Amino acid sequence: MPAAEKKEAKSKRKQLPEVVALDMAGSGLKMVHARYGKDGFSVMKIGELSAPPPPAEGEEVARLILPKEWTTYYAALLTTGSDAVIRYVTLPGHHPETDNLAAQVREHMGIEDGYRVGYVHIKHPNVKTETRLLAAALKEEEAQQMMDRFASGQPAPCSLEISSLAALNAFSEFGPLKNHPDDAVGFIDAGAQTTLMAFFNRGALSIVRKFNMGGDYLVEHIQKEMGVDSEVARNIVCDGSFDISRSVSAVLGPFLRQLSISKDFIERRENCQLAAIYLSGGMSLCGDWSRDIAQAAGVTVQLWNPLEDVTLEEGAVPEELVGQEPRFAAALGAAWGVFQQS
Numbered sequence: 001m002p003a004a005e006k007k008e009a010k011s012k013r014k015q016l017p018e019v020v021a022l023d024m025a026g027s028g029l030k031m032v033h034a035r036y037g038k039d040g041f042s043v044m045k046i047g048e049l050s051a052p053p054p055p056a057e058g059e060e061v062a063r064l065i066l067p068k069e070w071t072t073y074y075a076a077l078l079t080t081g082s083d084a085v086i087r088y089v090t091l092p093g094h095h096p097e098t099d100n101l102a103a104q105v106r107e108h109m110g111i112e113d114g115y116r117v118g119y120v121h122i123k124h125p126n127v128k129t130e131t132r133l134l135a136a137a138l139k140e141e142e143a144q145q146m147m148d149r150f151a152s153g154q155p156a157p158c159s160l161e162i163s164s165l166a167a168l169n170a171f172s173e174f175g176p177l178k179n180h181p182d183d184a185v186g187f188i189d190a191g192a193q194t195t196l197m198a199f200f201n202r203g204a205l206s207i208v209r210k211f212n213m214g215g216d217y218l219v220e221h222i223q224k225e226m227g228v229d230s231e232v233a234r235n236i237v238c239d240g241s242f243d244i245s246r247s248v249s250a251v252l253g254p255f256l257r258q259l260s261i262s263k264d265f266i267e268r269r270e271n272c273q274l275a276a277i278y279l280s281g282g283m284s285l286c287g288d289w290s291r292d293i294a295q296a297a298g299v300t301v302q303l304w305n306p307l308e309d310v311t312l313e314e315g316a317v318p319e320e321l322v323g324q325e326p327r328f329a330a331a332l333g334a335a336w337g338v339f340q341q342s
Helices: 099-109 140-148 163-174 215-226 230-239 245-269 287-297 325-341
Strands: 018-025 028-037 040-049 074-079 085-092 115-122 130-139 156-162 184-190 195-201 204-211 274-280 300-303
Touching: 018 163, 018 325, 028 325, 040 325, 074 140, 074 163, 074 325, 085 099, 085 115, 085 204, 099 115, 099 130, 115 140, 130 140, 130 156, 140 156, 156 163, 156 325, 163 184, 163 195, 163 204, 163 274, 163 325, 184 245, 184 287, 195 245, 204 245, 215 230, 215 245, 245 274, 245 287, 274 287, 274 325, 287 300
Parallel strands: 018 074, 074 156, 184 274, 274 300
Antiparallel strands: 018 028, 028 040, 085 130, 115 130, 184 195, 195 204
16 A cells, blocks of 8 residues: 555565455455556456355355366455454554564454454654554454365465455555545445445545445345345345435444544544545445435545556456446455565
8 A cells, every 4th residue: 555564574475477356245256357567567357256155154165166267376365354353553652563563453452362463554744753553353263264265276365355455455556546645535445244434634544444334234224124135125225226315324324423523533633624535345336325425524425446547458347347346446456465565
């Protein structure tokens, strides 16, 4: 991420020729096949498959076999991380990279054993006397389940990330931050089960919050309210054929209140004005979602196409996925992240 300094690896990675990023969620398996060649980073193709069912209690995780045209040597894996903890950590003083810092981060987050913890340093132009970090903790059980799906054969996992943080990485690299060098902007990635809200000021990450709320909660509400099954409810959310504004407001009300509070906080703390909010993820395609965010924040809200400023190879976006690009922000961010660290 620009404005974030990746934790230094103990040894440099070999540059991988290409990678397939796999974003596994209840709504489907979203895939981005990308490579980094002599002309830089490019997306070869995007695609979607049905999501594999979760294992029943006591069952082994079934290996995921990709279609031949999607099989490559390496895969960047993404998981929803419903039980993950994501925090913007502020520590007094300057803290260099040490094992003691890792212990401090874990203690600050209140994380015990059974979680994988990672973090990146955040560079902020106005901060000199404290250390700011973006930290995340993922349940070891969830991480292991993802890895077990690729325990043998190809592709071999080369990274594992939380989907919403990968989307944030994509926005940091390919998003419109360059159009707001002196402004504050917001970014909201809303998937099936979780929503990530972030604010940047002058290109630097200033606030990050995760909410266990997403499209599945809205679908469930519409099922109960209208007496329909999940497939019909999901179609109602996506096609806009019914007025679901009351359902959206009922489900998303608590999140919208927190959005308003966070906007006021960053504007007062950093003496700035929020210029716009950009949306990605499956929920971003729901018109009522963007309308309610605009009303709550009082700013322009725009749907962000993560592939807009990325080099796309011929035929990269199949016809059936045109207009669905915001759903692939996380997979794009994970693919870029592999080459970013190489």
